[in-house]
Amino acid sequence: MTSSSGSVPDPVPPRVELAPSDAPPKLASMGQDRSRETILELDRVTKVYTAGEPPAVDDVSLAVGEGEFFSILGPSGSGKTTTLRVIAGFERPTSGVVSLAGRDVSRVPPFKRDVNTVFQQYALFPHMTVAQNVVYPLKMAGLARQERDAKVKAMLERVEMAGFESRRPHQLSGGQRQRVALARALVAQPKVLLLDEPLGALDLKLREHMLLVLRHLQRDTGITFVYVTHDQAEALGMSHRLAVMNNGRIEQVASPDDVYRRPATSFVARFIGKTNLLECVVENGRVQAGGLTLQVAGAPPTGRFTVSLRPEDVRIGPDASGLPNRMTARVRETLFLGHEQQVLVEAGEQTLTVRASGKEPFLPGQEVEIGWWAEAAVAVAETEPPQGLEDVPA
Amino acid sequence: MSATAEGAPALKRASVRREVARDTSIKGLLLTPAFAWIALLVLAPNIFLLLYSFWENDLGTVVKTFSLENYREGINSEVVRTLFTRTFVIAFMAAGIATAIAYPAAYIVVRKMGRFKLAAALLILVPLWVSFLLRVFAWRIILGEQGILNGFLTSTGLADQPSEAFLYSRTTVVLTLTYIVIPYVFLASYTVLERIPNSVYEASADCGASAWRTFWRVVWPLSRPGVAIGFAIGFVLAFGDYVTPQMVGGVEGTMLGSIVIQQFGTANNWPYGAAIAVSIMLTSLVFLALVSYLSRTEARYE
Numbered sequence: 001m002t003s004s005s006g007s008v009p010d011p012v013p014p015r016v017e018l019a020p021s022d023a024p025p026k027l028a029s030m031g032q033d034r035s036r037e038t039i040l041e042l043d044r045v046t047k048v049y050t051a052g053e054p055p056a057v058d059d060v061s062l063a064v065g066e067g068e069f070f071s072i073l074g075p076s077g078s079g080k081t082t083t084l085r086v087i088a089g090f091e092r093p094t095s096g097v098v099s100l101a102g103r104d105v106s107r108v109p110p111f112k113r114d115v116n117t118v119f120q121q122y123a124l125f126p127h128m129t130v131a132q133n134v135v136y137p138l139k140m141a142g143l144a145r146q147e148r149d150a151k152v153k154a155m156l157e158r159v160e161m162a163g164f165e166s167r168r169p170h171q172l173s174g175g176q177r178q179r180v181a182l183a184r185a186l187v188a189q190p191k192v193l194l195l196d197e198p199l200g201a202l203d204l205k206l207r208e209h210m211l212l213v214l215r216h217l218q219r220d221t222g223i224t225f226v227y228v229t230h231d232q233a234e235a236l237g238m239s240h241r242l243a244v245m246n247n248g249r250i251e252q253v254a255s256p257d258d259v260y261r262r263p264a265t266s267f268v269a270r271f272i273g274k275t276n277l278l279e280c281v282v283e284n285g286r287v288q289a290g291g292l293t294l295q296v297a298g299a300p301p302t303g304r305f306t307v308s309l310r311p312e313d314v315r316i317g318p319d320a321s322g323l324p325n326r327m328t329a330r331v332r333e334t335l336f337l338g339h340e341q342q343v344l345v346e347a348g349e350q351t352l353t354v355r356a357s358g359k360e361p362f363l364p365g366q367e368v369e370i371g372w373w374a375e376a377a378v379a380v381a382e383t384e385p386p387q388g389l390e391d392v393p394a
Numbered sequence: 395m396s397a398t399a400e401g402a403p404a405l406k407r408a409s410v411r412r413e414v415a416r417d418t419s420i421k422g423l424l425l426t427p428a429f430a431w432i433a434l435l436v437l438a439p440n441i442f443l444l445l446y447s448f449w450e451n452d453l454g455t456v457v458k459t460f461s462l463e464n465y466r467e468g469i470n471s472e473v474v475r476t477l478f479t480r481t482f483v484i485a486f487m488a489a490g491i492a493t494a495i496a497y498p499a500a501y502i503v504v505r506k507m508g509r510f511k512l513a514a515a516l517l518i519l520v521p522l523w524v525s526f527l528l529r530v531f532a533w534r535i536i537l538g539e540q541g542i543l544n545g546f547l548t549s550t551g552l553a554d555q556p557s558e559a560f561l562y563s564r565t566t567v568v569l570t571l572t573y574i575v576i577p578y579v580f581l582a583s584y585t586v587l588e589r590i591p592n593s594v595y596e597a598s599a600d601c602g603a604s605a606w607r608t609f610w611r612v613v614w615p616l617s618r619p620g621v622a623i624g625f626a627i628g629f630v631l632a633f634g635d636y637v638t639p640q641m642v643g644g645v646e647g648t649m650l651g652s653i654v655i656q657q658f659g660t661a662n663n664w665p666y667g668a669a670i671a672v673s674i675m676l677t678s679l680v681f682l683a684l685v686s687y688l689s690r691t692e693a694r695y696e
Contacts, residue, residue, distance in 0.1 A: 111603055120593075
């Protein structure tokens with residue numbers, strides 16, 4: 001397409017790793033956190049609502065460690081809420097086993113499970129005061145009055161709701177209701193706290209505040225949190241580990257850093273952050289992608305595969321010199337965002353999104369050098385885009 | 395400069411006031427037909443009834459002088475006192491039994507019927523489409539001497555001959571009124587139960603409450619006001635009814651409404667009939683107020 005794609009990198013056999021010192025820095029992997037005791041385990045859990053239709057949750061296996069902040073991230077309809085409801089006991093798995101602290105609870109009704117839920121719409125009892133709402137689980141547990149009152153008081157102080165004891169839910173703001181719901185779910189100190197998009201109904205400012213409140217609560221109480229959200233920023237920012245779900249399946253379970261830097265599938269790469277997906281084929285030991293010859297660390301020896309390349313991993317201009325993947329590209333469009341700019345470039349038959357600092361101007365039609373490390377392009381498994389509601393920009 | 399600064403808000407305030415006044419007058423205009431309707435068909439007859447109850451009767455002619463004689467006569471009458479008590483007990487029993495049947499039914503329909511919920515609710519409400527008279531008459535067909543029940547008993551040999559005992563008794567009146575009142579209590583119960591979001595049930599279970607405790611601590615307090623209204627409406631309907639006792643009650647099942655009819659009819663004593671009718675209405679009102687006060691729950695959904 002462009003005459004400038006002639007700059008082909010030196011032929012280097014694939015699967016040659018660069019010296020570690022040259023490689024971009026990597027954070028320690030937390031994909032398999034073995035330092036924690038497993039508190040919650042899902043073993044091949046499947047949930048089918050209507051026979052004949054695809055399962056809402058499809059063969060999901062998970063292990064959540066004690067004291068972990070674990071998120072389940074996915075677009076709407078991906079099965080994340082159903083997974084949470086199976087853990088809470090509101091839905092019975094069609095097959096598979098849910099274990100809590102080593103005990104099979106698949107057939108245990110919700111009121112006998114040592115987990116509590118913060119509901120999306122809070123689900124406070126409208127006829128009870130704040131104090132009555134929060135004391136409810138303790139009453140059900142049969143605690144003595146003095147102990148109950150002390151715990152409710154401490155809990156309400158912890159969520160900054162002291163002084164609101166005799167208010168009713170409809171007299172509270174959204175953020176306050178949210179905190180009461182949290183207090184009610186935490187007061188009995190469950191083994192696991194389940195949160196179903198708890199911040200979805202709040203406005204942005206309140207959401208940011210509540211994110212901190214949640215994180216501090218989790219850290220201070222040491223209770224395991226399982227947090228369901230469709231917001232990648234929430235999941236990346238708060239979790240020790242997260243599971244990314246799509247079409248009822250888990251596509252990846254890893255630390256936020258790993259999920260971002262080493263997405264396992266094309267869906268994960270696209271759903272979390274922005275990325276360039278390049279379809280590659282190995283020909284004569286070389287990785288080809290739409291007129292480009294690439295060096296991809298860990299590329300398979302033969303066949304077709306897809307790589308994900310983050311826009312910020314692509315260097316542009318003088319920064320690109322000396323990188324193993326280097327080529328000339330033509331600027332098609334730039335989008336100035338203040339602190340940075342997004343540059344759409346054409347290289348070979350590929351169109352790539354590149355992030356550059358906002359300082360240097362790039363003009364449409366201009367020829368530029370671009371380049372990236374072999375590790376920057378990550379081979380991902382190709383998976384189906386989400387069925388139904390399309391939440392992911394193509 | 396300061397003049398404009400002060401003048402502008404004042405001007406604005408005046409125009410806002412005008413705007414609001416215009417809105418209010420339009421709203422008033424739109425409501426006029428409804429008010430006229432209520433005034434003509436509800437208020438006026440009741441005011442006449444009230445007036446009549448304070449007038450005197452002179453051998454079938456109404457004398458328009460104020461007196462409390464009608465009320466005094468009613469209170470002093472053994473018959474009226476007996477019938478008042480009986481009517482109260484019958485109406486209370488009918489509404490109570492109807493509630494005991496309709497509320498659980500509404501709970502089951504709302505919580506357990508899934509997608510057949512609406513169909514089931516309609517099925518229970520179907521009798522309301524049939525004329526009141528026919529619904530009462532249906533029980534004569536079932537319980538009468540030539541009725542279905544007797545036919546069943548004689549043909550199966552459980553009874554030698556048809557019995558008269560099923561019809562024309564106080565029990566029959568209670569039974570029929572219960573049947574009449576059930577759809578109303580059901581509708582009231584259904585409406586409040588329907589409003590309780592599923593997540594509230596789940597939250598209660600989540601907090602460790604069994605279905606039983608969830609019912610008593612959450613569902614009952616939240617639905618109590620609606621059920622009470624249903625119960626009170628049932629009571630009021632039964633308390634003022636005269637058709638049912640007349641058709642299935644016999645002498646034993648006579649109720650207060652029968653006297654009203656009698657006074658307006660054969661006895662031709664409108665003021666006395668009006669006084670008893672007013673008493674029925676007042677009792678109903680007090681009952682309604684009392685029940686809704688006792689059953690109130692302070693709750694508002696978000």
